Amino acid sequence: MKTRSERHLLNDTTLAVVGCQWGDEGKGKISDFLAGQVDVVVRYNGGPNAGHTIVVENETFKLHHLPCGVLYPGKINILGNGMVLDALTLEDELAGLKRRGIIVQKLFISDRAHLILPYHRRQDSLEEEKRGSAKIGTTLRGIGPAYQDKIARRGIRAGELRDAQRLKEKIAAFLSEKNELFARYYSAETMTMPEIEEGYLPAAYRLLPYIADTALLLAGHLERGEKVLFEGAQGAMLDIDYGTYPYVTSSGTMTGSVCSGAGIPPGKVGTILGVGKAYTTRVGAGPFPTEIEGKTAEYIRERGREFGTTTGRPRRIGWLDGVALRQACRLNGVQHLALTLFDVLGGVGSIKIATAYRCRDGSVTEHFPADQHILEEITPIYREFAGWDEDISRCGNINDLPRAALDYIKGVEETAGAPVSLLSVGPRRDQTIWRL
Incomplete structure (x- = not known):
């Protein structure tokens, strides 16, 4: 039976899950958590550069092409026309699941991918x-x-x-x-x-x-009132237009790409759930205003297992970039936020959120610049929060969290301009807290 919170978030026929940082936000975990309540799961952008890590009953799955719905028997899974597919990698992915006892039967690949x-x-x-x-x-x-x-x-x-x-x-x-x-x-x-x-x-x-006309299939599912989850890859700050160009991915990562990448009209995009870490990470080169180094960065990297699912590269670590998060929420039309890896911040000490940038000429901006050279010269202006030492990975209710953690969540909401409706305090499905 669905809880009141689940009914609220899944009230619309469709739910789009989009990344609000530089990828690796935990979209796979959040999509998997929600996929049990829908009929169809659709990937609509990117390809095997995605690496969605999902933990089910202490088993870890790393998906690159496939939507998380493959881990639920009976779900329909679609690879949309906005994707690019490597047949060898996809075949290996399917074979790997089969070896673990998971037979993917209801999979459809767009003939336009x-x-x-x-x-x-x-x-x-x-x-x-x-x-x-x-x-x-x-x-x-x-x-x-x-x-x-x-x-x-x-x-x-x-x-x-x-x-x-x-x-x-x-x-x-x-x-x-x-x-x-x-x-x-x-x-x-x-x-x-x-x-x-x-x-x-x-x-x-x-x-x-x-292979099929997946846009036509989707139209049928929507006409019958079936629930559809659109699982995004990468994140807003890697978008080909609004990311830190040229250090971006090659596809659109915003909510608008759901329409063009899956083949549905704009009016069919219902609830929009943005996903962001409680801190910020980035893989590869490019501007990263809130990047930190040293012991704190190493502590977060080890606790958060911050190594690329696809590449294995250590991720760069930074405080939560509220300026970037605010832009991502605005451009995506985010109605709810899922805040992930929240448990990782336990024991860090004081925690920071960048709420604005100071430019080289001394001016202050609360908006994310398009020019990478400006980004390389800005200094974040931080709001500091008290940390907590408690292990929150076993908390099952929002009221179980320490006061400092609740204050930090409130700070994220005030900075991003969107409510935190889901909170992830660990990799498993049951380590997710509703907050609606």
Whole structure:
């Protein structure tokens, strides 16, 4: 039976879960927590650069392509047209679940989703190497080059797997262009068509039973009044337009991408739940105004297990950037916030939230600048809060939390301009507190 809080948050037919920082906010845990109350779970952006870690009864699952609904028997799971898919990685992901006794049956892949080909991975690696000290810090999984080809109208869509001969002809033509790029610009080895035909296409063809017009399927589910959860990847500060450009991902990460990436009209986006950590992290290069180093950063990194799910890289650590969070809530139209990894802050001592920035010329702004050079020169203006030493990972009710923790939550709400309705105090499903 649903609690009153669950009924309130899931009152609309659809619920969009979006990241409000630089990714790694715990969207997977929150989406998984809510997925038991919906009928359909949809991924609508990104690809295997996502790394959603979910703990179910002390078992840890790390999902890259797949929506969290695969961990619930009977749920319908959709990979939307806004995604880019690596057939080899997706097949490995499905096989890994099967080895653990989870058979994914109700999976549908949009025939409009683009494929990541082996030459995209090669291009990604060569581009990063060429950038030298100005590296973006990509996951090297071919995401950016696949989206490049999509926009340049030379991509391969999943639906094209239905016509093997035409598909091979298109790939051969595109491979010729890529090889010219590899040889002439990067002075690198070229790739052969047999490499793709033998090493990649068999896995891609095995995805054929899952391929469908998912926008049409979704329309049917919505017409029948079924509950749909849209599970976002990455975060607002990595959005191609509103993130810390050029240190961003290659897809839209905002609520608006639910419509274009899943194939639903704007009026069908119901409740919008933003997810943010109780502090801030970032992987890879790029501006990070509230970044901290030293013992406090190491303490948070170890307690929060702050190492990339996809890359394994240690994440950069910072205090909660309220300026960035406020912008993310405004741009996404966030109605509720889920605050994650709250338990990690226990024992840190005093805690800070950046509420504004002081610019190099002495002026103060409460808004997030678009110019990365300005971001690199600003100084955060902090509001400081008393910390707590209690272990809150066993708290099951908001009233069980220490006074200092409640004060911090109130400070987050005042800064972000949105209510904290869910609180995560540990990785498991049962370590989640409703606050509505």
